[in-house]
Amino acid sequence: xxxxxxxxxxxxPPEDFPADIPVVIISGFAEATEILRLGSLRPGYGDNxxxxxxxxDGEIHIAERGCPVHKGLNVHEAAKAGxxxxxEDLFREDALLRTDGxxxxxxxxxxxxxxxxxxxxxxxxxxxVPTLERNLQAVRETASADGLCRIDLVxxxxxxxxxxxxxxxxxxxxxxxxxxxxxxxxxxxxxxxIRANSLPPGPELEQVMKLSLAARERLYAxxxxxxxxxxxxxxxxxxANGTEDQLPHDLLTLAAKGDIPFETNDGALKMAIQLLPNxxxxxxxxxxxxxxxxxxxxxxxxxxxxxxTDPDFLFGALRDTIRLHSGGTGILVRVATEDITLTxxxxxxxxxRVGLLHDAIDRDVSVFGEDAEQYDPRRVVGNGVRPxxxxxxxxxxxxxxxxxxxxxxxxxxxxxxxxxxxxAMGIRPDPDRQARKRPERFRDTFVxxxxxxxxxxxxxxx
Amino acid sequence: xxxxxxxxxxCQASGTCVRLVPAVFEIAEHGEYACVRAEAESxxxxxxxxxxxxxxxxxxxSCPTGAIMVSA
Numbered sequence: 307x308x309x310x311x312x313x314x315x316x317x318x319p320p321e322d323f324p325a326d327i328p329v330v331i332i333s334g335f336a337e338a339t340e341i342l343r344l345g346s347l348r349p350g351y352g353d354n355x356x357x358x359x360x361x362x363d364g365e366i367h368i369a370e371r372g373c374p375v376h377k378g379l380n381v382h383e384a385a386k387a388g389x390x391x392x393x394e395d396l397f398r399e400d401a402l403l404r405t406d407g408x409x410x411x412x413x414x415x416x417x418x419x420x421x422x423x424x425x426x427x428x429x430x431x432x433x434x435v436p437t438l439e440r441n442l443q444a445v446r447e448t449a450s451a452d453g454l455c456r457i458d459l460v461x462x463x464x465x466x467x468x469x470x471x472x473x474x475x476x477x478x479x480x481x482x483x484x485x486x487x488x489x490x491x492x493x494x495x496x497x498x499x500i501r502a503n504s505l506p507p508g509p510e511l512e513q514v515m516k517l518s519l520a521a522r523e524r525l526y527a528x529x530x531x532x533x534x535x536x537x538x539x540x541x542x543x544x545x546a547n548g549t550e551d552q553l554p555h556d557l558l559t560l561a562a563k564g565d566i567p568f569e570t571n572d573g574a575l576k577m578a579i580q581l582l583p584n585x586x587x588x589x590x591x592x593x594x595x596x597x598x599x600x601x602x603x604x605x606x607x608x609x610x611x612x613x614x615t616d617p618d619f620l621f622g623a624l625r626d627t628i629r630l631h632s633g634g635t636g637i638l639v640r641v642a643t644e645d646i647t648l649t650x651x652x653x654x655x656x657x658x659r660v661g662l663l664h665d666a667i668d669r670d671v672s673v674f675g676e677d678a679e680q681y682d683p684r685r686v687v688g689n690g691v692r693p694x695x696x697x698x699x700x701x702x703x704x705x706x707x708x709x710x711x712x713x714x715x716x717x718x719x720x721x722x723x724x725x726x727x728x729x730a731m732g733i734r735p736d737p738d739r740q741a742r743k744r745p746e747r748f749r750d751t752f753v754x755x756x757x758x759x760x761x762x763x764x765x766x767x768x
Numbered sequence: 769x770x771x772x773x774x775x776x777x778x779c780q781a782s783g784t785c786v787r788l789v790p791a792v793f794e795i796a797e798h799g800e801y802a803c804v805r806a807e808a809e810s811x812x813x814x815x816x817x818x819x820x821x822x823x824x825x826x827x828x829x830s831c832p833t834g835a836i837m838v839s840a
Contacts, residue, residue: 343783345830415834423777690795692781702832704782714777 329659330652333666335673335695338638340648341660343701347640348406355394355503358515360385366515368507379570393515397499397522399576403703410702417577419565420474421709425555426717429710432554433473434720437481441466442727444483446761453762456736459597459755463590463724464490470720471585474710475578476537476558477529489529493583495521522579530558530575537562557581585707588632589720592711594752596627596725597733598741599681610683614729620722623683624712625693629668630681631750632697638662668695731759770812770821771839776801778835785827785836792824802835 332338341347357369369375369390376384376391381399385391398404405413419425441462449455465486472480472489479485499518505511541562544550553559560566561574568574600623604611613619640660647653654660669678673691687693694712698705705711713719735741736756744751772792779801785793792808795801805811812820828836 339783340787343787345784345787411830411832414832418778418834421778687799689797690799692799701782701787702784702830704780704832708780709777 329661330654331661331663333663333670334650335667335670335691337648337650337652338662338667338696339700340650341640341662342638342696342699342703344646345407345702346644346646347642347654347660349403349640349703355392357390358385358393358396359388359390366512366519368511379573393499393502396519397496398580402706406702413569414702414706416566416568417706419560420555420557421706423714423717425560426709426714428555429474430717433470434718434723437466437469437473438723438727440481441469442731445759449761453760455731455759455761456739457757457759459594459728459757460590460752461490463593464586466724467586467589467593467720468493468582471582472529473554474556474585475581476533476554476556477578477582478533478536479529489582490586492521492525492528493586496525497583497587525579525582526575530572530578533578534558534562534575581707585710589711591751592624592628592632593721593724594755595631595750596624596721597728597757598752598755599623599627599630600683600725600729601733601735603681603683615726617718617722617726619683620725620729621712622685622693624721624725626681626683626685628694628697629674629685632664632668632694636664638664638696638699662696664696668697728757728759730763731761732763733757733759769809769840770824772804772808772824773837773839774802774804775835775837776803778833779831780833780835782832784830784832788827788830789820789823791820793827 332341357371357373357375359367359369361367373390376389376395378384379399381391381395385396395404402410402414445455445457445462448457465483468486468490469480472478472486477489480489496518498514498521502511502514502518505514537556537558540553541550541559544553550563553563557566557578558574561568566574568577570576600614600620603623604614610619638661640662642654642656642658642660645653645656668674671678674685674687674695685693692698692700698708698711709719711719711721713722734757736758739754739756741752741756742754744753774793781795781799781801783795783802785802786795791811792805793802794805796803812824814820824838828838
């Protein structure tokens with residue numbers, strides 16, 4: 307939900323790694339897990355990002371790759387002062403992946419209040435359930451006389467997840483269709499920043515950079531700043547009235563209360579901007595694949611169709627979908643900060659870049675069985691192995707949003723309730739319209755997924 | 769007696785503790801969180817107590833979610 311999406315921003319096929327950097331490619335699960343858990347291999351996030359600087363008029367200039375760049379916090383301030391910065395850092399200044407070791411652990415732990423049990427319970431009861439019900443009700447209202455609703459699952463899922471993500475970080479004004487659409491559009495414009503890393507210098511690159519930076523500034527000014535100001539007032543009022551326990555458990559409120567400390571004055575705002583997109587795209591990808599996998603599975607396993615609203619069955623299905631689809635063909639990158647010898651005997655010299663082939667690792671037959679390429683919602687794996695593979699990473703940089711996606715203990719995550727509700731409404735592909743995926747080689751993402759739902763079936767749950 | 773507790777709600781099974789002190793920590797069967805090995809108590813009472821305890825404290829400090837609590 308969060309950090310893995312950051313890392314995949316470096317999506318590069320092995321042959322595209324810069325020739326002057328030694329590279330080791332890893333495709334086995336055991337070695338990958340060991341590498342992800344090692345403190346001496348830091349994330350390579352952003353290393354390939356374009357160095358940029360700004361002139362006095364605020365015009366952006368591309369610097370030469372390999373030139374010295376600002377590496378601390380306060381990236382925007384450094385850029386304004388004339389320093390060269392990495393393009394990605396303008397958007398992910400406070401990204402957990404930019405830190406490692408003690409600094410990373412300190413910052414990561416500081417975010418715990420957002421994900422602990424009470425916050426998660428609040429999120430389930432106050433956000434997940436009402437958001438889902440509100441959006442499903444809007445769908446039901448579109449039903450034709452025969453009870454059928456035809457929608458595109460992709461924008462529907464985006465709306466649901468953008469509303470949940472906005473509630474998680476504390477952005478106001480997103481719980482309506484109009485509010486969600488506005489934020490989705492802004493997020494889409496900001497997301498263009500990823501394209502910038504693969505464009506050659508020229509007018510298109512300049513345009514993409516301007517668009518994505520402007521979107522980031524609007525997200526900051528129109529959402530982050532006013533939402534934070536409102537939360538500071540809410541906290542003051544709650545303290546005066548003795549009603550602090552009724553405050554929301556979102557990121558900005560916890561920051562306004564002082565429960566989550568930040569190292570810079572606007573650290574919470576920057577973190578909110580960073581968490582928001584990471585909480586949307588990955589969840590939409592997971593949901594669409596989870597539903598597609600199951601719909602296809604039921605075609606060949608009709609005996610399991612009765613389990614389509616069984617939370618335990620859906621949870622197993624979700625985990626195998628994450629194993630098969632979360633990586634796309636992306637690469638998790640690590641850089642060795644010292645000489646390392648893995649348990650397997652493989653030696654990795656200091657400075658070597660290690661590319662973990664996400665797809666291959668999560669299809670390792672020695673861990674997931676001879677049928678590792680196949681989808682199996684009832685898959686059983688060996689002791690100590692996560693059924694979803696390295697879909698959330700592993701080690702100190704494991705995805706911070708994991709509990710909210712999958713749930714923790716008996717508290718549900720965001721995916722299963724949505725899958726369950728859609729199967730309860732008899733979800734099936736729209737027979738008149740084809741689903742469509744992104745054409746890019748390295749993305750396994752639906753851009754259109756037309757479905758039909760039957761409102762007369764609502765309430766059919768286990 | 770050294771008491772080691774893992775908050776299984778906070779724990780995300782990053783495996784940091786297992787890497788640092790495999791004699792004391794392991795990932796639970798289902799892979800969802802770490803747990804203290806059954807034989808950890810006897811290990812901690814053994815001759816390598818001081819060295820092992822220092823590693824356990826390092827694991828406590830290194831856990832990315834702060835899920836490990838060590839008390840005497």
